[in-house]
Amino acid sequence: MTGQHPDERDAERVRFDIFKSIDRLRLSAWLTLAFERLWPRLLPLLLVGTVFVILSWFGIFRMLPDLARLGLLTLFVLSLPVCLYILLKFRLPDHAEVSRRLEDVNILDHQPIAVQSETLATSKDDPFAQALWDEHRRRMAERIKGLKSGMPRTNIPELDPWGLRAVVGLLLVIAFAFSGGPLGGRLTDAFRSHSASNALPARIDAWVTPPRYTGRPPVFLTSAANNEEKQFTVPQNSTLVIRIIGGNGSERVTKTLPDGKPAEVPVKQAAKTEENAQPAKDQPRNFEIALETNTAIGLTDNGTVHSEWAFSVLPDQAPTIRFTKEPSSAVNGTMELAYEIKDDYGAASAQAKVEQIQPAAKDARPLFAAPEIPLSLPKRGADGGETKTTKDLTEHVWAGSEIHITLLAVDDAKQEARSETKTWIMPERPFSNPLARAVVEQRRVLALNANAKPDILNMLDAITIWPEETIKNSSHYLALRSIRSRLNLAKSDDQLRDVVAYMWQVARGIEDGALSEAERSLREAQEALRQAIEQNASPEEIEKRMADLRKAMNKYMRELAQQAQRNPKMAQAPDPNARELRQEDIDRILKQIEELAKQGSKEQAQQLLSQLNDMLNNLQMRQAQQGKDGQGDQMKQQMNKLGELMRRQQQMMNETHRLEQQRQNGMMQDNGQMGQEGQQGQMSDEEIAKALKGLQEGQGKLQSDLQQLMDDLNGQGITPNKDFGEAGKSMGEAKKSLGDADGGQALDQQSNALDALRKGGQDMMKQMQAMGQTGKGQGEQGQLDPLGRPRGDGTGSYSDVDRNMLPGEADIQRARQILDEIRKRLGNALSPQMEKDYLERLLKFD
Template sequence: MADPRDDMPETQTVETEALAAIRRVRRTAFLSMTFERLWPLVLPLVILVALFAATSWFGLFPRMPGWLHMALLAAFAIAGLVALYLPTRLRIPKRSEIDHRLEAANLLVHEPISVQADAMASGQHDPFAKALWEEHRRRMADKLKDLQGGAPRPRIPERDPWGLRAGVALLFVTALAYASGPSGGSLSDAFHIRYGAGGVPPRIDAWVTPPRYTGRAPIFLTAQTNSENTSFTVPQGSVVAVRVIGGSGNETLTATGADGTGRDVQPAENDAATPSNGQAPAASSPTGVQNARNFQFPLESQTGLTLSGSGTLAKWSFAVIPDQPPLIRFTKDPSRALNGTLELSYSIDDDYGAAKGRADIVRAEKPAAAAHPLYKAPDVPLVLPRRGAASKEATTSKDITEHPWAGSEVRLTLAATDDAGQEGRSETKTLVLPERPFSNPLARAVVEQRRILALDANQRDHVLDMLSAITLRPEDTIKNATHYLALRSVYSRLKFARNDDQLRDVVAYMWQVARGIEDGQLTAAERRLRQAQEALKQAIQNGASPEEIEKLMAELRQAMQDFLREFAQRQQQNPNAQQALDPNMQMLTQKDLDRMMDQIENLAKQGSRDQAQQLLSQLENMMNNLQMGQNQQGQQGQQGQQGQMRQQMNKLGNLMRRQQEMMNETFRLDQQMQGQQGQEGQEGEQGRQQGQNGQQGQNGQMTQEQLAEAMRKLQQGQGQLQSELQQLMDGLKGMGMEPGQEMGEAGDSMGRAGEALGRAEGGEATDQQANALDALRRGARNMMQQMQQAMGENGPNGNRGQQSPDNRDPLGRPRTNTGPDFGDSVKLPGEIDIQRARQILEEIRRRLGNSLSPQVEKDYLERLLKFD
């Protein structure tokens, strides 16, 4: 039997390794058990610090009254002392506790770790017992391999079953992010205690910014001039801005409606309460000032605002002026100008001026269910009246003769939109869109087929059949081979068109062919004149440079001279030309044409494109007058009756002129009579004696008797005018025309004026003469309408293709062959007005370019340019 002591070295080695492993694992277990016992004691302190930091970073301390700030700070201090005391109750783990923890963590039985430190109680001298003990220790040491100390288990969920520690952590992270913003606080805020409820006295800045389009200046509610006012009237859409600097930081703004309901206005996120339109001046807060709060509130109806903090800080009430939608209506029926343009006369009335306008056009005849139009309705933007001008009337001329819808019956409605987005619409007019007149039958046929194809692409086969029929026997219908080839080209293009774009190209090509067929009849001078007019029109629309405008105007002048020279030669060769001329017709001289073209050039160079285009359109009308007048010479039907009517209208115009002169003379005599009475009151008895003796004063004025005698002479003239008016009315009745009620009113007013002149009552006589003159003008307009109807002038243009719709020449003056001037003649801008406008524009631009000019002045000047 071997001696157990032979294994002693091996047993000692195993024991040594086991003890070393136990020491290492004991240290790990010691740290884990210490953390498990320390963390529950330290966690309240960590939570308390996180809550304190979150409260500071959210900026809550500056917003608290002083007593609450101090109470909360004291609560944090007491809680902090308690939290600091808890870690002192830490109990250090003992060795037996550590061994027991290791044995439990590694699932060891029979206490193998404790055995390594134990000793034999007895039998130390017994070799067998000792060997047995050592064998037991060795076997227990073998179980101590790969010992684990175990993870710490603080058991926090048992102490916090609701997980409140997670909410504190989330609050801490959120407050840390919020602290980096402009409204965040800092830890130092907790130690800056503001005694009292209000802290720093608040500074209040408040203003109202009306919408930009109203042109009104902001209203400073807190200015010294408005400090005692609490009620204000502002336009709808204004924005009230309130800024509070300092104070308690808990100020609130409450808006109360007309029905008494109130709601709180939330403060703005940014630090500068500047409305979106950028018009309100933002009050800047001094550096380091805390608790700056900004409020914005739009005013759409009657509203009261109350700013509250430590009591009521300010209170205002606002009466809102509603923004009415624009009112647009026709002043005249849509008409066709001589040059083919569509003329729209209308008035637009809006609170602050319309922002844009348009003419909505729809086809009067409902298209077929399967119709496939290639073009939309023509776009006709409206010219807006100048903002702030007394007259709300405006006129828009749009050349749509090239549009495929030209010649179609449509329904036209005017629409105007203001800056607030409100829209107003006019009544609907039914009319035929103006189209370019074609005298050549072949050109008219091409244009007609072009319109059919443009309004419905499904009619392509029909148009092909019509083109084929037109070109079936060209030797009989088409004399010009070029025209025949052009029509066959249209046929080929239309036949091989595969999509809408190609069809639209065919429609455009058909228009070019029709123009080529028609314009081929024009002379070279007429063609150059039209080309020069079209080039100048395009240059004005595109805003060409003054040099280019000057060059095109020179070409237009030369083309105009060539055309007039050719026109004069044709007039001399026409034997009926002199007989066709009306002796009462108002003539246009070369001086008038030169002045008109100079005005077009000056307006175009200054950038007044609308006025330049209007004058250019009038010039085209004048040229069309000459051409159409030449084509209609020799047609003298109904000249006898028309001449008599014109003679009667001329008599009426002469009667109105004499009545005007008599009214002026009556007014002058009445003023002298009143002056004589005042002078007699001052000069006394001597002046009265001179008046009785029929002598004149030292200043050469007539006496009272002489003035009365002059008025009695005027009475005779007034009676003669009344008699001539009666004869005129009888003559009109003999021609089958009804003078109307206005003529009778004029005769009655003339009679009362004569009676007043007989009594030397100049003031009453002047009033009656003015009434008579007004009645004559109204009667003249009525006679004009009856005369036009008698001549067969029905519809918007009647049969007067060579006259403008309002009986005016191309320069805007009334024609002498259509009656007297009723006092509404159009005046073109004079040279002084143009120069003055140019000087004002240059001065505005110079002030805008000056960097030293205040921003308020620049904003005002920019608004002036926009209004212009």
């Protein structure tokens, strides 16, 4: 430059300053152009982030359910790749683009800025061309003085003509201010579950349900009484239930067994909806744990211990069973077993296992297995005591065989107990008729070996080959030929078993006649009633079974009496301690069985039915003898007449009391102005007086019947004492008072008459005993009931069942009240379901 002209040096200096300013201007234009390209591509990402921040600060993510929160968060996450893809299209401006940007902004033609950085394409050896190019650059440089880079132009208004981006910015400011308040959210809310904050506080109920057979009530662990208790003693096989309603579902239940290893208890699966097959949101979460050994239970919530319980489990002891007496049989051959069963909660079932000592022949084909003998169970909760079971096995083909008998008992936990084994001869029914005895023997041979069928056919042919001399009754001959035909046609074992059963019916018919059918019907009716009581049948079913039993009982007693008349040997008792059972005794027992069964007292009804069965098994009918025995029956008839008089007088007294009570009620209504005459169900004074006078005739009839009874007693050598006279006098006075419609006076006189009749009856019994008419000459037989127990009164009649076994009238009434109250609570729609479940278990408990 030292060789240059001063003017040229000044021009070079000017161009240097121009290019230096252009470089600064080019940098500004480069930044402006880069911003114009970056901002439209960065704005979507910023808007997505801004909306996310706005929603977080407004607490939207915290208020949304987890499913909606996760869905919205997923949308934001999926939008990020789209925004990044748009941003990746950004590229930086190059040198030429910057020059064009400056030329466009400053409205320069001929590219004066681009020329400054260009070189001449011609040869450098051409001085003229070079000078000309330099002059051109100088002139262009003069034009670019004072250039501007211009403002950025992002084209955002074209993309968002409504200016919604400003709304987002405004919401961002508002959300920022809102986030500082108590309801404001946090940026991390979108990534956390907020069900705990939105859920209702968890309600936790826990209870232990002992096995039903224990009879123990549930233990409510979370009740106010047990809230502070941590140690509980429960029966083995109890079930712990923990129910959680509400909460956030983070509750956990763990159990620790004696080995010390804790294990988490899974939630019992709840019912699922049909639409999404998912548990309902408000469905309670149940945890069920079977308590079979000592167990510790812990309930935690988010790692925090909520409750802890420790359970000591009482083991279920195995039952025991033993004979209290040797096996025996009743008069009619019914087997009787006396035994004792003990168990901590009562046995569930018991049976007698029978095995035949003498094994069957090697080539034999028996048709029947060992008999099944279910045993009666003692009442649950009873502390031991003897229990008795009777079973008529005389029809079984093993009857008369030597057997081994073992008692088995099983409790509800399936634990079994065995008694000692007794050797005994199974009782059999004796047959006095030779023909019946022959049929029974052949029946036994066929039942023990079906292969003996040809021999039995030959034997039947031999028996019936000369019926004129061996078989007096033609119906018996026809029955034997019927057996032979059935046996000949029988092919299968089932058909042979039918023949065996038919042979028993024929033998019973030959021996007893119609009595065998009556006894069979009676046994079937007893068994049907026993099963109905065992199965807790409805009162209508019990009433139907009782009607069938009464009908069968009447038929049996009638047939038994007819047989006694046909057989003179039965006219006298076979031993001096013969026991007697009257029809009124049977009716009284049947009525009590029906009442107990309808009230749900299953154990008492079954025991009473068993006692009735014992009476029938030991029953021996006696017929009246001539002379003294005939006179004894007449005395008994007079006692029955006296009892009927007392019953009628009691009914008369009850009716008088009812009418007098209505009169008193009417007077109370008149005095208190609580009602009016003629009200429905209330008789008027005139109607009451007329009804009282209507009883006068019946009272007079009672007085005349009493006089007739006194005359009959005089004719039989018994002098009625003054009490009968006093009773007749009181009856006459009551008749007069009824005629005067004086119910109050009549009631007193009727009561006096009833008391006098009782006293007169006692004196009459003493006179009968003195005359030897009540069994004094028969070893005090008249003082024993059909079970051999002393009678409760001096009348020689079976007065009542064991009062230690049956509940009294007050107990029965109380039981009815309890049952009515339970049913009332069950019918209340507002009663809690848990209470209803417990009451239903009380009704079904046995």
